[in-house]
Amino acid sequence: MANQDFRICSESGLKVYKNAETLIKWNVIAALATLAVGGLMALLVALTRWPSVHLLGLTEYYRFLTAHGVDALLAWILFFEMALVYFASTVVLGTRFRGVVVGWISFALMLIGGALINVIIIMGRADVMFTSYAPLKADPLYYLGVILFAVGALIGFIMFFVNVVYAKRDGGFKRSLPLGSFGLAAASIIGVLTLAHGAGIFIPAFLWSLDFIGYIDPSAYRLVFWGLGHSSQQINVCAMVAVWYMTSAFVVGGKPVNEKLSRTAFVLYILFINLASEHHLLVDPVLSTWHKIVNTSYMMHLAVLASMIHAFAIPASIEVALRKQGFRSGLFEWFKKAPWGNPAFAAVALSILLFGFLGGITGVIFGTEQFNIIRHNTFAITGHFHGTVVAGTTIAFMGFTYLLIPCIFKRQLIWKGFAQIQPYLYAVGVAMLSIGMMSAGAFGVPRRHYDITFSGAPFSFTFDPAIDMFMSMMGVGALLAVAGGVLFILIGFGSMIWGKEVK
Template identity: 30%
Template sequence: MKQKLTASFIRVDGKDAKLAMAHMYVAFIALLLGGLAGLLQVLVRSGEFTLPLGIKIGYYQVLTVHGILLALILTTFFIMGFQIASISRTAGAFTNVQRKIGWTGFWLMLVGTAAAAAMVLLNKATVLYTFYAPLKAHWIFYLGLALVVVGSWLLCIMQILKYYRWKKENKGQTSPLLTYMAVVNSILWITCSLGVAVEVLFQLLPWSLGLVERVDILLSRTLFWYFGHALVYFWLLPAYMAWYVVVPKVIGGHIFSDALARLSFILFLLFSFPVGIHHQLTEPGIEGFWKFVQVVLTFFVVIPSLMTAFSLFATFEMRGRELGGKGVLGWFKNLPWGDARFLVPFIGMVAFIPGGAGGIVNASYQMNQLVHNTIWVTGHFHLTVATAVALTFFGVAFWLIPHLTGRTLTPKLNYLGNVSGILWGIGMLIMSLSMHLAGLLGAPRRSEYSTYGGAEMAYDWIPYQIAQAVGGTILFIAILVIMYIVVQLIWFAPKGEEEFPVATVAPGAEKTPAILENFKIWGVILVALIVFAYTMPIIDIISNSPAGSKGFMPW
């Protein structure tokens, strides 16, 4: 049951709410269009369907639309909107100057998104969401991506400025946990997107403009994966924000430990960067020693992941026992399974367990050889970002959007929210499981049905491709349900006040050490890890490249 609001109900500032909602509009438009592209993709891939109404858009073009809109645009816009609202709710309203920085960032991101999307739709940027060279896109596509990155930096700066203003006005006090988490994720995003910014501005954009004849492909891939793996944690940490702070309030419980939550975020920040080369284990241009080092460092991320699992289930158990749960698992049935704000993110939490196990396979030096560049990897992404993260975001949207628009999540919409989460879980179970199984048989990660190597081999994969089409269809139905809920919560649901749930720390929890907020120390450690992990590999790549520095610097 949803809790009644009290007199202490705190709203996000109205001006901040408008900025946060602007991001939500773009995010859910991206969800609808990207989801439609995903549906077309799995239908065509099954070999049983062609695109409807004589549509001539190519398979890889649809794949590019699906990847960019969902993995980059939906996530980035939603995360920025959620973090802006979280900081405004817990640290107070932004200043007018900070809001101007934020709006400037939003419009830069929107213009960049439109520019990049236009090139993809015109079939001038069918380069997939990884945009690996030697695939080349129109220069406007790369410029659009650059604008998205720069705009996001401004939004992060807005949030960091607010954090330091709060610290200045509240000297000696521990910052609000949600604000702290948002700032850590902003620092992570600025740091990781430097890699893709260098790749785009100094390699791909000059190359597409004809200013340089060629680029160092291995260097571009290394810069991308410096960004690409940390991107996973940029997606994940906002979900952790909801799991640590929001979900405990929804179930009527408390945060198990403020210090543990902050420490896990710091560890994610540190372990997000010196690990990208584990995506390049099959590439011969990187010395084996550095591959081994980054594989080892990759497994360190298990530590904050297990810390999070322990904290969450400790919170669930304490609350379940408060409500009368007995025995080893008796507390489990007392959780609020009828509340979409809890059930939908919980399904995402459960999906993250096999998703994390698959990640261990991907990062393992030997096991990676079996699944590298097969559709197993796609199935893994769909368990992590497309289920654990996406369902948490949807669960957040069900209360955040009505909070920002001054409406309420009605019992009917709450019911539909549960339906959408269950549909998503079923559809993803079918689709992702078939992807993992087909990947073990060697099915390629990105390949249209008609281009499979041979009729006999393709026949072995047909049942799995059909299963993916079935799962993808169920997922698109879930998207339609979610879009209906979102439209209702923006414009048609009854006027009222929906709570922004923020839990308090459990009584008796240890005081948070001040060192966790000393970003000077963590910044030095972060830079040291990046320098250690990447300096020698990049020097080796540039010095041994046929293109040399000419392919790296446009001048």
């Protein structure tokens, strides 16, 4: 391999091959673009659910809610995860991207699939929500779009393993993958299972929409769909935790106190976290109690144990690293002297805090059968997954973007002052949004519902007046989060275009 094919990143000292760099760049660009679309949809949806504003009409609300789910929950996250798995399997290991043409095919499939889904939704031919539960039927092109996107992502995850095999052969690592790459190996394993479930349900749904299949069992659809729908969030959890470890290493030189324990926690994710898909079926009368208990109460808590391990291991690695740098006075000097002005570090710290206390704890509570029967399909569930996917994963990915811009795009950040406050602004907004949703849900406010005043309904129902405060808290939080999101998009794209070149 000729030397001119790679460069040494001046920020991290990592070896960056040109072919990997270009693929990572375009996946990050696609991720930011889809986040912008998903964020716009989020604003419109939140301003409709806020009873004081109630912005959109009925049809537009459900249409934009479908688009919000697809763009914010699938497209932004998976495009960024493609960038992460390519980064972890090439740049971190100091090797080139093998089969780069396949990598571009993966990207093209995801781009075409994602665009097709959005166009069909906006044309009003797929008002089926993110879940698209049978017997709700969308245009065949909607299902085709999802299949193309999922196949593209599946190819990307497979390319991770291909790159790792070649990296080991080329001496990129000897025996064990570096911990960040190992975390993304776990994410890729979960990704393979998840996207196989996606194919298992969306290919029949596609054939059903073309009338080649006469009937899809709604119970079977729900079961297999959540093997995709929830497991895709488990890819996010693994990728997010890997980002926590990598950011800790890059920014403060953090190393896990016990690396084997951290690896064991990732193995627990691989083996057991996907069983959490059962959460969505706990009030489903079709499945037996044994199926529900084994999947949620027994196996899933082994994955919760893994999260607890990470929750202690990463702050401990940061503390040890900062103490080694000389911040040893008292119990908390290291905490006070942590680089809070570094947006990557701040984002990870906020992500750990909010994921743990908003998304993680509520997920464990709502995932028990006894509590699920009370909270299922209330706004509390929406608050829970905004605590995981937005407050956890999205903030962590935003932080890692601030590291990728100098390392991969070779550009300095623009608006550094704004970049410093961006994670805090976004985190405060999302925390308010999530707490507002969960509190309103505790009073029985339903999720997804267009009009909780039930105007024009043949019966009347009035919620506790306290929900007005919580729904307003959700609305104000959404506005703050969107402001933080806009700032992130402007800083991200602005830095890629106008940022000073990093030598």
